[in-house]
Amino acid sequence: HILDEWWRREISEVELRKRIRFDFDWGYDWAPFYELLVTAREHAEAIYGLDCMPREDLRKIGVRDRHAVHKIGEIRQAHPNAAILVFFGESHLAPGHLPRVLDEQMPGERTVTVLQNVDALYWQAAGEKSDHVEAVRVADGVVCAFNSTPLEKYENYRLHLSRWRRGDEGGADVAPTIYNLIDSLIRFLDINRYSSRNGTQPKFLVDLMPEVYSGEPDSTLRRMLLSSGLTEQGMNSAFLGVDERGCSYFPQINSFYVRNFQMAYAAEEATRFLHHACRGLPELEAAKKSSELFYVRTVEHALAYFGSRVLYPSREAVYAEGPIEEFEAGAELAGQMLGTRLYDEYLAGRKSRSELRNLFLTRLDESGQAKEVYRQLARKIPAVRKARAAIAD
Structure with a gap:
């Protein structure tokens, strides 16, 4: 989407260079690279980012070949009569890599x-x-x-x-740390980031990795959130997480904002991203029904808290009951208790990793699903049921 914004002339060259992390992740001369992009924008039907981040190492090269060919196939469907020009790393162009996979998957194409x-x-x-x-x-x-x-x-x-x-x-670049947290949880849940099918795996999770902002003024994120349709009240609520915890994941724009890195909270927000990504980033689509929003938010908080305990086991467990005075506080407290219980059940061997992965994949935006997941998680926790009753009744 960053390249799309630049294509539509919504962001400048400076912002494009910064947001694609060109200097951090690539570091070669910018001028010829940008000249290529400008030429493409002036003469081509479209530009697509074909590779994905983070690239890791050459052990993943075969998987990335297949991922690239799948994306090329999607580009061909969108532009059936166009000549497609693909720029890719030299290792991928060896005969046994991208060219071979292209011949196998798209035999009718002349390359x-x-x-x-x-x-x-x-x-x-x-x-x-x-x-x-x-x-x-x-x-x-x-x-x-x-x-x-x-x-x-x-x-x-x-x-x-x-x-x-x-x-x-x-300053220090915290993005690799955020990506490492996400990757650690991905491995824990046995998720295949390159899976091309939905079901027991999220579809091409590797294409959904978030942007990470650190050292940016709040105004940059506020402008992006406003353009996503978030209200001023919603934005102020979203920034409370940054004020209180030092970082926050904004699902509306699929972005992290890190003002003050604290491991426990960063782990929680990394898990929150993964839960959203496993469901196809629903916040980028239609809003959820208000009648089910409590259940959705509670389950989101539960899995986020659970993941933070996996990534940062010394984080304090939440068992205590407390007064439930407002919607979001009630959902967060109930979620923390559910997340604590879920972590305890995993340690006791009563929850397998495949069961946990299925929880992350459950589409909470589908009617009744969030309520059903909530009931399953809360069945053995009376305090959580009381929290829900205080909100609903």
């Missing part, structure tokens, strides 16, 4: 693979009679273009390494 500055091919081409070879044909449908020598390429890389070693003058 041409263009490699760039492959050292071994450069030195082979250097033996040709021509003074300067600009490109060579490697195989049917595969060519390699040369626009720099190996010496130029590695000297440029050395300069980048030198610049990276000098460090960044900004």
